[in-house]
Amino acid sequence: MPIETWLIFILGFMIVGSIMALEIKDLLSSIIAIGIVGLALSVAFLFLQAPDLAIVQFLFEIFAIIILILAFLKKEYHKKDDPSNTNKILTLVTVITLGAILFFSIDVFKALPAFGEPYMNTAKYYLENGATETGSANLVSAIILDYRAYDTLGEVTVLFTAILGALTIIRIKKKSSGTEEDVV
Amino acid sequence: MILYILCFILLLVGLYGVLTKKDLIKIILSLSIMGYAANLFLILFAYKNDAIFPILSESAVQEAMVDPLPQALVLTSIVIELGITAMLVALAVRLYQKYKTFDITKIRSLSG
């Protein structure tokens, strides 16, 4: 089977999975549905010849699910399943608007290079000289840690900021003093 | 072409979730769907027919390879998405602690 057919299948699966995750009432099921969508994305990366990303996406997906389950699957959250009355009109308007956006944006995809035939002006240089100039056989590593290492510095900082932000948000109240204390 | 449109539909599904869902957790999940779609877009743009992954090996002869640059970008983007998920989860947990609910229509001490 050509790769496009596989990818259409995977993408259809992802779309169905996402809609299910959003519409299912049970919290655990929707978190797991999202997890499956993420793992399908990791498979799609494998088909698209991106093993680095497949590994990272796979691991980060597991990690995200662990965070979500740890945080949200406490007993007290299930106390009352509170089906908030969904606003039918709002939903309808949203769907119509998004459909219109989809309809009008088909043209731009026609104007882009077709699937499987990218321009690759910049990439040609990386593929030809990347290994000799940096000494790294993995060209993705060569890009993220040499040609565009500044981006990676930013990325490390983003992660650092996110952790620090999460720690700032979660400050436990010490019962004795009554003031917000840093726990870690 | 059809793949791009399907991917765009995935993005719109995420956007639909953010705009209509009332549950904080569902909103966080919708944002991660949007993130998947954006990442997949970049990698779809990078694929080249009959090319292999951009890692040289000692034995094989030089073959056509896919574009490595979007892969590097998506690596960054995945990490950023994990960061935003962690922060949103922390915020949602704190909001639950304050309001005892995840329903956004009941969390309305601010107006506008």
Place this chain on the structure above:
Amino acid sequence: MKSQEGMTIIVKTVTRISVWLIFVYGIYIIFHGHLTPGGGFGGGVIIALGFLNVFLAYGKEYIKKWLNIGLLHDLEATSAILFVGIGIIGIAMTGGFLANFLSKGTLFRLFSAGTIPLLNILIGAKVGVALFLVVWSLSLFHIDEGGEQ
């Protein structure tokens, strides 16, 4: 294991062995980041998942005794500083911030590619520690939740 926290003895025993294998695998992935798929981010998450494994199997109290959380914070900050430091050395040696100033070595060898493996190790240490700390702090929150309102 005298504490009643965590999972059953079977899980604990399996974890005690498997966690080291997970660490070794994560370190392998990090060190071969410039040769095979993976690298600092992938390997770092594997290490974080290893910590997480212990955490889920043995519980909070054991982790508190086993690891020094403050030290982990310092490790995270130190690896970030070293990352910037390598960048500054790059300015000093070649004029470009974050330049690859070491010799490139031979292709396909473990010790090659200049600063790339160094940066991979730093990223791996940072990501591994940082992601574990997220889960740790989120879980701490439930200890004495619900004091307000």
Place this chain on the structure above:
Amino acid sequence: MILPYFIIIPLLAAFLITLFSREKDYWSITVSTIASATMLVLSIVCFITLKGETFIYNLSGWKIPFTICLVRDSLSCFMIVIIQLISFTSLLFSVNYIRHISSSWKYYSLFMFLVAGMNGVVSTGDIFNLFVFMEIALFAAYALVSYGGKAFEFEAAFKYAVIGSISSTLILVGIGITYSATSSLTLAHIAQVLPQKPDILVWVGVLFLVGFGIKAAIMPFHAWLPDAHSSAPAPISSMLSGVLIKALGIYVLIRLFFNVFGAPPVFMNIFMVLGAASIIIASFLAIGQWDMKRLLAYSSISQIGFILLALGISTKLAILGAVFHIFNHAIFKSLLFYNAGSIEMAIGTRDLREMGNLKSVLPVTYSTSLIGTLSVSGLPPFNGFFSKLIIIVACVQAGYITYATIAIIGSLLTLAYFLKVQRYAFHGDKLFDVSEKSIGGGMKFAMLFLALLCVVTGVLLIPALRQSMLDPIVDTIFNKTEYIKLVLGSL
């Protein structure tokens, strides 16, 4: 060569604060103040020694299409000066202010990340790098908005984070489409290729306009701003309103739509319509507010509208007005947020109905806020007057009488709601038993310093100073293709 240090210094400061955090906060205050002061001096040196030239700094020692470059031209240096100025005064203001909430090294560390992110955005010449540094600034902003730990602060931060994350995803898709169409990420290369593909340009333009429009809080995308900016601690409000929406929103819009896309007329018309809508609607919303900081936040949207309207007209005079208004708005809006913060610290409320007669008990706050009010309302001789006058004259010159009328009405409405603030906060018959002793020296200095700048920066319009300071910036924006030549010429 000077540009990387604007990233290195705040990042190192933030990491060092994290590494050596102690119980007391002296260490973090010392490190962050030294870092901020150093950057302020460096930024002024950087701006003065530039003389209208453009320097390219290639990172990692490779050439530009294949690596990231930092571009040092008058526009980015100008933004860097504003960022350092406001962040330095905010830091001085924070030292006393944040102690009354909860002083911690985390605050200073996040503050440094905020500054690093903004410096990264305005100095880079690469579109994906811009995205990464934008995320650093935003993550720090989300955490700082919720710093006080109250319920409504978490709510505001959650809203901000969700809307910010949607816009970031749209921007990422836009970057993907751009890369697919041009096969490059360097802004100058994109600028060469993209304007030849008008159908893609329109869609990428719409994605970027929505994405960065959300960051700049232009009218239909403004929903997060009043909550986030009013919930944050006062020094952070002034950072967010004063520089963050400009560095992440307006600056990027200028860079992309003028230098990269070549100012396509359809987008210039959209700019004008959105700008005019922001001015009028936000002013009316501001009049109805009783929360002082919310009022100031709505006023920010309205002033951003002035800048956007002027950019849409895109004559040389209008751009001069926009650039000058960016500078002035940063100064007086930060000043007004400091005033709100010092009132909140003194009497513990932000509700205008509960204030009154603070004129006698808080003299410094009163006098500086009077200057800020007169300046933001556009009364002579303060700086706000000149920039608004230039914008209105430019409207008339370009033949947009309707827009000129809207700008004048908006200006009058601004005066109206700030008179409301003055009337309810500082004049009245309530008595408060507070004194200005609780407000520390750093806070007073920050307010007085910015008030002084409000008075004196009108001199930037004196022809000699204008030619050396403001005109190079206007030229950078106005001569759209010059950017491509300058960046690619120095390969």
